[in-house]
Amino acid sequence: MxxxxxxxxxxxxxxxxxxxxxxxxxxxxxxATRATACPTGWGSLAEARAAATTVPVRDVGTGRHACFDRLVVHVPGASAASLGHRVRYVDRLRQDGSGRTIAVGGGAVLEIRVAAPGYRPETGAPTYPGRAGRPLPGVDLTGYSAFRNTRYAGSFEGETQFGLGVRARLPFRVLVLDGRVVVDVAHSWGAAR
Structure with missing residues (x-):
């Protein structure tokens, strides 16, 4: 024990x-006789933080946990204080600039915006290998409880936009750490699973 x-x-x-x-x-x-204690107090309302950086997005990764699934946007070299974000449920993912709708599979869609470019501001050269409208490169959601689908929406005027398809409108939280923005989506609304 x-x-x-x-x-x-x-x-x-x-x-x-x-x-x-x-x-x-x-x-x-x-x-089998003891349930995993899961965090409570998360909700499904939009979360935002006003800050911005010119340090570019480099990668996106995911992880499975006992109570939630995690998506991490990596912005190496950016301080937590400089990383802004806006995460919210949307009816449709609409690409910044063009307004084009990007289909994201799942019962609900989380739009994740990180206030960091997906390119080098001085040259415009891409730093994140994603292609608009396509799944996130290197992300495999096989076996995930909450996550169903991902899409890259692009990077426009210093913000990088992602779509995350989830099983249903589940509670989530956003954590900002040095070099990364973390979005956790709970497997259920219950306090334990």
Missing amino acids: RRSRAALMAVVLATTASGTAAVTADAAPAS
Whole structure:
């Protein structure tokens, strides 16, 4: 019991530090008689933070956790204080600039905007390999509980826009750390699973 709890804490600390590591089945105590305590207090209303950086987006990763799925937008070199964002549920993902609708699969769509360019501001050369309207490169959502689909909407006037298709309109939270914006989507509205 004590060893399982220590192993779980080590995984939690490592996951928090890396931002994208997934909890493995071996690391989480697998007791049929005890439910995993999941965070409560998350909601589904828009979250935003007014800040901006010229440090470009480099990558997007995901991770599976016991209570939530995680998407991390990597902006290496940007301080947490300079990373702005706006995350909200939308009826349709509309690309900035053109207004073109981008189809995102799932029961609900989270629009994720990070106030950082997906290109080098001085040259316009892309720093993130995504293509508008296409799934996020390198992101495989097989086996995820909440996540269903991803789409890159593009980068326009210093903001980079993503669409995240989720199973339903589930509660989420946004964390801002040095070099990354983290969006966690709960597997359910319940406090435990």
